[in-house]
Amino acid sequence: MNREKVTIAVVAKQAGVSKGLVSFALNDRPGVAAETRARILQVATELGWKPSLRARSLSTQRSFALGFVIARNPDVLASDPFFTSFIAGVESILTDQGRTLVLSVVPDEAREVKTYRSLVADGRVDGVFLSDLRHNDPRIPLLSELGLPAVTLGRPDGDSPFPAVSVDDSPGITASVAHLVTLGHRRIAHVAGNSALLHGSRRREAFAAALRDAGLPEGQTVETDFSMADGSDATRRLLTQDRPPTAIVFANDPMAIAGLGVAHELGIRVPEDLSITGYDDIDFSRYVYPPLTTVSAAPMVWGRAAATTLLALMENGTADDVDLPAARLVIRGSTAPPLNPW
Amino acid sequence: MNREKVTIAVVAKQAGVSKGLVSFALNDRPGVAAETRARILQVATELGWKPSLRARSLSTQRSFALGFVIARNPDVLASDPFFTSFIAGVESILTDQGRTLVLSVVPDEAREVKTYRSLVADGRVDGVFLSDLRHNDPRIPLLSELGLPAVTLGRPDGDSPFPAVSVDDSPGITASVAHLVTLGHRRIAHVAGNSALLHGSRRREAFAAALRDAGLPEGQTVETDFSMADGSDATRRLLTQDRPPTAIVFANDPMAIAGLGVAHELGIRVPEDLSITGYDDIDFSRYVYPPLTTVSAAPMVWGRAAATTLLALMENGTADDVDLPAARLVIRGSTAPPLNPW
DNA sequence: GCCTTCCTCTAAACCGGTTCAGTTGGATCG
DNA sequence: CGATCCAACTGAACCGGTTTAGAGGAAGGC
Structure with missing residues (x-):
């Protein structure tokens, strides 16, 4: 033999x-x-x-792998189930393609740039996903210069040579505010995310615009880093003032859940005394009490779309932007008419 | 030039x-x-x-990458921050080594085996991490046969040629039960995880043993798949019986949080009417209300230890088992003396 | 009938390292 | 002083594919 x-x-x-x-x-x-x-x-x-994949890699100068670099403080990352779901979505596409995902989790932006550079220098990946877009995101010119195909998760603010796979943040926030206004709320606050991040500032702008549209005065807005710790602090500050808001729109679910905890702790009943909305519809939101009214974003679908687009880009040298269906408001038990709107 | x-x-x-x-x-x-x-x-x-990494790969038949295959239902995965933290720990070691992590998320065990095989066939990785050990885990002989170095997260039940990096589950559960018993609880139930998984059944055994040691009758135990959905159902069943337990020990934090929600919903006060303990000490547990008494497992440290061990194994052909400090009980607000122990 | 064209296929170079057999020259030894 | 040995170094093969220049033969055009 x-x-x-x-x-x-x-x-x-x-x-x-x-x-x-x-x-x-x-x-x-x-x-x-x-x-x-x-x-x-x-x-x-x-x-x-x-x-042999290795021999092929050497002669074709390709790696048959895609990269995902996540730059986040480990705390924020751990409490954010978004990535896990997103990655599951990406994998579901890659598996049948004989490609793999190279994941990097780095603590800060400096490391992030280094990671991209070495990923390229080593030819580890043929393309990357760009998440957590920032204002004038430096990664876009960097990757463009390095010649690495990329897909941005969301539409960047500046020029970008890369296709964007986006879910519009605004309608979800707008719907949240509209829902609260319809319930009779007038004093609505926003616990915003990191405004250096595009989705942080977009949700914040959507919030402000929605209040204007409803003819309400500007709402209180507290900026955070999207962490539960910050969300908790922000909520405490909002609720311990003289005239606390009757409703709070949180920029993500973990902070909303932290806010819920603070309210409980302060003896403020949700939704009777305070209405709360979140964003992302993570699993936890369905199971806390009261279950969270939130905005559902379907990260697995997003992952699939992003992977498909990136593969198309690498295949054809070009790919169209993809706009996924806007996230929908899911009304649960954390919102109700205020006992005393004013 | x-x-x-x-x-x-x-x-x-x-x-x-x-x-x-x-x-x-x-x-x-x-x-x-x-x-x-x-x-x-x-x-x-x-x-x-x-x-050139690629040329090196071809001639040395190595890939300078490590693999991690996670086989889980996406729902359970998304609500379990364990992996994200674990991965962050792994990365913190790999980065300086010029190695990367290849991550695969697959929906079931069949896919898992296929993934390991193709990872080896393609020479994508030089070693892998094995998590979520099962009884007589088939992956151990598989990887052994494929000749792929591996590290198991936890000690397997059968023979294993691979080093184990473990955190003993038992002391945490034992301490939880002891804490509840000291508070005066006598009717303590356990919402167990999937008993096909070693850590699921070990926590369950530790629970039974702890009750025996305290001279208490066998406690009610409900098996789940570790998901919040199952945890919620199990809690509802436990609390709606004639003589509900005064305390519930949950096999993980997401289920404990789901249980907390159910208690709230049923008008059962925590901790006055019901004490609850979790396992993992995820970020959420600190911020729900009341904050969760739970067992803290330090997944980032685990990730670092596992990576270090795997690298040592690949370097020297052998590596010792590592026993990390047992997880500690963190007492917070979800446990208190029962109003009526009997 | 000869030239051109097209299709099929081969041989060899190439990707960029690692490894091994073997050459060289100086130091050591008896 | 010739044999021996060793450290330092070279050249070529090798890993296992891809790619390109060009050979060979059949078909078509004039």
């Missing part, structure tokens, strides 16, 4: 052709007679040959 | 030696005169040469 390692040379010999032709047949290149191609593929299957 | 790509050949020519010697110098092999080595390294830095 033939025990030697099956390489392209073995297949070629067995099929009575040259290595090159086997390569051509395998990659569906023109210039191979149909009959010959069939024979080659036949021999290949018989021998159980799988082309 | 020299614009050609810097390869080992360029460095060799520039330094006036052969390619082979450059390789030797780079890899600290004996047989290179100190002076020559210095000159070669000097030239290399001047030219900014970085050996």
Whole structure:
């Protein structure tokens, strides 16, 4: 029995052709007679040959892997189930493509840039996902300069050569505010996320615009870093003032849940004394008490769309922006008419 | 100016030696005169040469990457911050090693096996982390047969050729029960995790043993899949019986938080009418109300230890088991003496 | 009937490292 | 002083694919 390692040379010999032709047949290149191609593929299957990824990588200068670099404080990251779901979505596409995901979790932006550079220098990945977009995001020119294909999660504010796969933040916030206004709330506050991040500031702007549209005065807004710790502090500050808001719109679910805890602790009943809305519809939101009215974003779908777009970009050199259905407001138990609107 | 790509050949020519010697110098092999080595390294830095990972991969048959395959239902995964933290810990070690993490998230066990096989077939990784150990885990013989170095997260029940990096589950559960017993609880129930998973059944056994040690009758135990949905259902069933428990020990924090929600919903006060303990000490637990008494497991430290051990195993061909400090009980507001112990 | 064209296929170079057999020259030894 | 040994180094093979220049032969055009 033939025990030697099956390489392209073995297949070629067995099929009575040259290595090159086997390569051509395998990659569906023109210039191979149909009959010959069939024979080659036949021999290949018989021998159980799988082309070596490493050899291929070396000669084609590709890695058949995609990269995702997450720059976040580990605390914020751990309490944010977004990424896990997003990644599950990405994987569901990659698996059938014979590609893998290289994940990097780094603590800060300096490391992030270094990571991108070394990912490229080592040729670890053929393309990357860009999340947590910032204002004038420096990663966009960086990746553009490095020549690495990328997809942005959300539409960047400046020019970008990369396709954007976006879910519009605004309608969800707008709907949240409208819902609260309809319930009779007039004093609505916003616990905003990090305004250096685009989705942080967009949610904040959407909040302000929604209040204006409702003819209400400007609402109180507290900026945070999206962490539960900050969310908790912000809520405490809002609720311990003289005339606390009757409703708070949180920029993400973890902060809303932290806010819920603070309210409980202060003896403020939710939703009777205070209405609360979140953003993301993470699993926890359904199970806390009262269950959270929040905005549902479908991160797995987002992951799938982002992966599909990135693959298309790498394949065709270009890909269109994708706008996913806007996140929908899910009304649960944390919102109700205020006992005393004014 | 020299614009050609810097390869080992360029460095060799520039330094006036052969390619082979450059390789030797780079890899600290004996047989290179100190002076020559210095000159070669000097030239290399001047030219900014970085050996090509791809070429290296091909000739050394290594990939300089580690793999982590997570087989979980996306829902359970998303609400479990454990992995994100664990991964952050792993990364903190890998970064300085020039290695990367290849992550796979798969929906079920069948896919999991396929993923390991293709990771090996493609030579994507040089070693893997094995989490969520099951009874007689089939992955252990599989990986052993495939010849892929691995580290198990926790000690497997059968024979294993791989080093285990473990945090003992039992003391945390034991301490939880002891704490409840000291408070005066007698009717303590357990919402257990999936008993097909080792940590699920170990926590369950620790719970039973702790009750025995306290001289209490067997406690009610409900098995779940670790999801919030199951945790919520289990809690509802426990609390709506004739003589509900006065305390519930949950096998993880997400379920404990879901349980807290159910108690609230049923008008059962925590901790006055019902004490609750969790496991993992995820960020959420500190911020719900009342904050959760739970067991703190330090997943980032675990990740670092696992990565270090796996690297040592790959380097030396062998590595010792590591026992991390047992998880500690963190007492917060969700536990208190029962109003009526019997 | 000869030249051109097209299709199929081969041989060899190439990607950029590692590794190993073997050469060289100086030091050591009897 | 010749044999021996060793450290330092070279050249070429090798990892396993892809790619390109060009060979060979059949078909088509004039």
